[in-house]
Amino acid sequence: MAEGYIELYNVKKSFGPKHVLNGVTLSVPRGHSLVVIGGSGTGKSVMLKCILGLLHPDSGSIRIAGEEVVGLKGKARDDYLARFGMLFQGAALFDSLSVWENVAFGLIQGRHMARAKARDIAIDKLGQVGLGPEVGNLFPAELSGGMQKRVGLARAIAADPEIIFFDEPTTGLDPIMADVINNLIVDCVKRLGATTVSITHDMASARKIADDIAMIFKGEIIWQGAAKTIDHGGNPYVDQFIHGSAEGPIQMDVLKP
Amino acid sequence: MFAHIGRATLALLGEVGRVTLFLKDALLQGLTPKIFVRQILEQMMRIGYFSLPVVGLTAFFTGGALALQIYLGSSRFNAESLVASIVALGITRELGPVLAGLMVAGRVGASIAAELGTMRVTEQIDALVTLATNPFKYLVAPRIIAAVVTLPILVGIADVIGIMGGYIVGTRSIGLNGYAYIRNTADFLQFNDVSSGLIKAAVFGFIIAVMGCYHGFNSKGGAQGVGRATTNAVVSSAILILAANFALTSLLFAD
Structure with missing residues (x-):
């Protein structure tokens, strides 16, 4: 595989006795869209928060464009974020x-742009996610869940970032709104040429937005490949997950009645 | 039994350590640029201005009750003329700052903890970080600064209203001479009486904001967690205010 733009090597993170990440190794080429799939509690969110620096990995290395980012502080961290x-x-x-x-x-806060100019950009970005300028003056509590997600997307792309993370972008939305969000994500990412990492357990969403898919299980990446190949990956864990079956190598800790 | 005491002690020490680390971050980030002036002004309105009715009413009734009690006590040995001066002293030195502090702890400490707690559990604080904004600078520091600045102003106003409460009760229901009441108050009060109360108020404001922010910032686990953070913020700041009041009284009037 080509030199990754985002590279995780053997990242580990524990909370007390609970090992959430057991050595995650992952690589995302520039401009690619990677979707990480996996069940609840497998470490998806923690992995994302480690890359963002919201959580500190216990060990391992995270490189963005060849630059080590674990333990960045102060100005370097702000520039990174x-x-x-x-x-x-x-x-x-x-x-x-x-x-x-x-x-x-x-x-306004991060780049010290004048409010009037930032407002124009914000209205433009809202337009890109299909929201009219009149929505700009509403408050988040007045919006539906789907609209909130779209505003969140507009905020995520407002500063034209190189890298975008999506944490369960379609969770809690109806299938149609989920597809609208998926389309918006694909459009926005294409327009920006950004590298993206998404985490989801919604396979329809994963198929739509992913170039590559990786599956995380018990804090490790157990499969990674092109999105097209996922149906023929031959990995029993992946097969069970994409077919949403309770029978298979992944056993839920559910007490049988 | 011993295990229980030991565990409680360890938990307390751990908490003290975590608060200290939180304070270090808050002060380090709060006192270096960038300073969010707009946030500070907004918090001053919310912490100071909107607490005025509560604090004013508390001071008024306390001043009145104080005048009544002192009159009842002092009339036993014909010392009614002391009512004005003791009310003034009691309000400015102790009751003004402590009661204002406790009322603001209930009103503002709770709302800070609930607001930051909700921001924590809905990932708004994480979102701040990803938008390259330090939450200590943007959320914590403005609240601490606003509380430290506005609480002395609140207590200054509470002093005036409390003395006025004493005056009204003293002249209307006890029948003291109004002119003499004001003269006794003005002649007797010293600068130190008022200033010590205002110093206390600044310390209490600091305690309220830090406890509210700390508990809100570290809340987890949805609605229940936010509720717990709110309770902890109010209880811990109330106890710390009373303890700090004792320490400050012994310190400020040590002579």
Whole structure:
């Protein structure tokens, strides 16, 4: 595989006695879209938070464009974070700010842009996710879940980031709105030429937005390959997951009645 | 039994350590650029201005009750003339700052913890970080600065209203001479009486904001976690205010 733009090597993270990441090794080429699939509690979110620096890995290395980013501090960390956009699972909009202020937040606070100019960009980005300028003056609490997700997407792409993370972008949405979001993600990513990492357990979403798919299980990547090949990967864990079957090598800790 | 005491002690020490680390971050980040002036002004409105009715009413009734009690006590040995001066002293030195502190702890400490706690569990604090904004600078520091600045102002106003409460009760229901009441208050009060109360107020404001932010910032586990953070913020700041009040009283009036 080509030299990755995002490279994780043997990343480990434990919370007390609980080992969440047991040595994750992953590589994403520049401009590619990687989707990490896996069940609940397999370490997907923790992996993402480690890359973002919200959590500190216990050991291992994370490189972005060949640069080690574990343990960055102060200005270097701010510069590093400025290259990211992130769409959170629950959108995580600031509910004390209006929609356009949410979208423009990174521009105003992070890049010290004038409010009027940031507002114009925010309205433009809202247009890109299919929301009219009148939505800009509403507050997040006044929006539906699907609209919140779209505003979250607009905020994630507002600063034209090189790398975008999507945390369960379609969770909690109806299938049609989920597909709308998937299309928007594909469009936005293409327009920006960004490298993306998404985590999801929604296979329809994964097939739509992924160039490559990786499967995480018990804190390790057990399979990685092109999205087209996932149906013929021959990995019993992956097969069980994509068919959504309770029977197979992955056993849930559910007490039988 | 011993195991229980030991565990409780360890938990307490651990908590003290975590608060200290939190404080280090808050002060380090809060006192270096960038300073969010807009956030500081907004918090001053919310912490200071909107606490005025609560604090004012508390001070008014406390001043009135104090005047009544002191009159009842002092009339036993014909010392009614002391009512004005003791009310002034009691309000400015102790009751003004402590009661204002406790009321603000209930009002503001709870709301800070609930707001930051909700921001934590809905990932808004993580979102701040990904938008290259330090949450200590943007959320914590403005609240601490606003509380430290506005609490003394609140207590200054509470002092005036409390003394006024004493005046109204003293002149209307006890029948003291109004002119003499004001003269006694003004002649007797020293700068130190008022300033010590204002120093206490600044310390209490610091305690309230730090406890509210700390518990909110570290809340986890959804609605229940936020509820627990709110309770802990109010209880811990109330106890710390009372303890700090004792320490400050012994320190400020040590002579």
